Amino acid sequence: MAVVLCPVYGTAASIVFVFSGTFGTFGDHLVRDIMLIIVSVISALALTYISLLLFTFLRREAHTTRQAADFEWHLLVPCLNEESVVAETVSAARTSFPTAHVWVIDDASDDRTGTIVRGLQDFDNHVHLITRVSPNARTGKGDALNAAYRQVGQFVGDNPHRRQHTIIGVLDADGYLSDNTLDLLAGPQAFGDEQTGGVQIEVWMKNRNDKRPRPLNGRWKNLVGKVLIRLQDIEFRTANSAMQLLRVKTGTVGMGGNGQFNRLSVLDHLAEVDGEPWGKKLSEDFELGLKILSLGYRTHYTRDAHVSQEALPYFRRLLTQRTRWAQGLLECASLLPRLRRAKVLNVAGLLELHFLMTQAWLSMINLLVIPILTILAIVDGGTWLWQSTSQLLTLFAAIIFLVLPYAMWGPLYRIRAGAKVGWLNSVGLGLLFLGYVYLTYVFYARAIGRMLTGRNAWAKTKRNADDLRQLDTTPLRIIPTAAPLLDRAVVQELAIELEGREEYAHELISTFAVIWPKRLANVQLATAAEDRDATWDAIASIRVAADMLGATRLAGTAAHLAKFVEAGDFEKLREALPTLEQLGADTVEEIRRDVVAAS
Structure with a gap:
């Protein structure tokens, strides 16, 4: 397919950039002629590659599972x-x-x-x-x-x-x-x-x-x-x-x-x-x-x-x-x-890898050549953009070359990736994605500069969650602290239900301690998204598990947070999350002292 597409795109790019006259008359200046040919070749390669990506992405190939x-x-x-x-x-x-x-x-x-x-x-x-x-x-x-x-x-x-x-x-x-x-x-x-x-x-x-x-x-x-x-x-x-x-x-x-x-x-x-x-x-x-x-x-x-x-x-x-x-x-x-x-x-594999590795350099060539060609065209032509309908059409075609291959990923995000965004939003996101893609010019320029100057040391990227630690949050006293972190009577009853084997109860409670961080993260993610159903389910999971294990204080807190969800008050829910986090940590420590130490 690439063998067919590349000449087609090359011809189209040559018409737009070389022979249309929009960027000057081909043959008048050798340096400009070379730049026009370079831009045409790079455009043809890029459009061929993007077309191959599109055709491949639209195919649906299911994978088989095994044990x-x-x-x-x-x-x-x-x-x-x-x-x-x-x-x-x-x-x-x-x-x-x-x-x-x-x-x-x-x-x-x-x-x-x-x-x-x-x-x-x-x-x-x-x-x-x-x-x-x-x-x-x-x-x-x-x-x-x-x-x-x-x-x-x-x-x-x-x-x-x-x-x-x-x-x-x-x-x-x-x-x-x-x-x-x-x-x-x-x-x-x-x-x-x-x-x-x-x-x-x-x-x-x-x-x-x-x-x-x-x-x-x-x-x-x-x-x-x-x-x-x-x-x-x-x-x-x-x-x-x-x-x-x-x-x-x-x-x-x-x-x-x-x-x-x-x-x-x-x-x-x-x-x-x-x-x-x-x-x-x-x-x-x-x-x-x-x-x-x-x-x-x-x-x-x-x-x-x-x-x-x-x-x-x-x-x-x-x-x-x-x-x-x-x-x-x-x-x-x-x-x-x-x-x-x-x-x-094979040849296709080698070509793909070499094109990938040269993208940064091709981007830098475009970054230098296209502004120069545009400036030269303006200087030579004055009001060149408005001189003829054909030049306006050529300019429109050039914009299509630069916009459509990248903006299409917004709608495809909805259609093929299954993202829950509306049609208008997907089109808007596609246009924004165009600007995002062109940021690669900045990334590549900085990367090439660092590589040429021998700099390869990097600081670690800061986590988003680290910013939350800077917030002034005061844990809320949602229920009386007299409620036990872990009700021993419930643990004993659980052991009786599990064939009288206390070690089974200990194993189940230990599993709760391992799962706790993920349960907390589920609540945090759902609250951040203000997704009422997901938040309700995440809090209910904590309440049910805590009730079963006798984590009375944690279960009571989860029940109280559920009222915020029911009222749709995510602001109060955000304020209460530090309380939930601390009670969960305290409950896990109680499990560590009473269950792990005894086993």
Whole structure:
């Protein structure tokens, strides 16, 4: 298809830019002629690529699930000062996937990250903590993942069959996996194929419905924050997803930093070749995927499972994050010779990767050439825009070239990604997404500048939840503090109901402690979105579980919060959430003292 589309788009671009006369008469000035040809070629390549993305994205290919129990699952969570999110991430993973092991890598955090994870370990032997200390810590995410790889390798043992059927997943500290993830990854399109070395799943923004993503700011800055979050959700669930689906066809699927899964035996092979699986590039995830391909293994992508993460509502943080990603991608160009020598990719795969790696440079050429051509046309032609209908039509065609390929992702976000937005909103979001896409010119320019000047050190991106800690919130006394945190009589009755086995009751109560951070996060997310049904369900889940275990004070608080939901008073509910959070923490500590200590 590309062989047909590229000449067609090339001809159209030549008519618009070279032969229309809008940007000057071709043949008058050699330098301008060269610039016009360059713009035409770049436009043809870009439109061909975008058309391929569109055709691929509109196809629907379902994936088959199998039993996750066919494999052993280990989830790695690299952490540096993640006290605000790590508990809910571990809790979500252990709640959704009871057989999976979660390995938190504390990379010399200054906060309570390690303490929080050790607290969860009191209740769950599938939660592991890897503590890195200076001078061997904070040397890059790749090094942290390599440390975890060695620990997991020791845990799994040397049995080749077991290592072949052990899958290592990587989650950001704020990442939630969809409940179908492991069953889908066990399917024949993924790790059910013995040749598959790595699989990446789709990425969603979990705070996409947040009504007040910038709690320290006013209405307008929150509006900007909401738009930025939604545009990031569009980016990952449409354009980025389409790129990965196209790479499924070309055999060049890339690994991402969140929601990547790799076969342990393939990581072993990489360790034999390179010393360690993960490298030191800023995009160590993408680097890993390229190295997996170079060994002849297959990488795959699926939209049918997803990982949710925080989107950034602050432009400055987004700029920093994306510049880092762009610089990491540029660094990975050094692996292209290795892939060419390996001779494992077909022509389509090599072309796709080389086009991807040159996008930054092509963008910079456009950024320089198009303004120069426009200025020259104005200087030479005076009122050139209005001289003829043909030139107006040419200008309109040029705008279509620049607008439609990017604005279409807004409606596709509604149609194909299933986002709950109206038609008018989807069109408006598409137009906003156009501006968002053109921000890549800024990202690439900064990334190239940093790379050329030898700067590759980056500060960690601040979590949105860290801002909430700056709010002046006073816990509300919703019910009398005389109510017990944990009613021992209820615990004893529970043991009687469970065949008189007190250890069964202890296990059930310990499970409550593990699930608590995720239950709290469900309430927080639903409240932030002001979703009455979701908030009601999340609070009801806490109330029912607390009642069953005899957590009387927590159950009473949840019942009181339900009244705010019923009244639609989300402002009071937000004010009351610190009380719920503190009571939950106190209840878990009570469980730790009475249940864990006694077992």
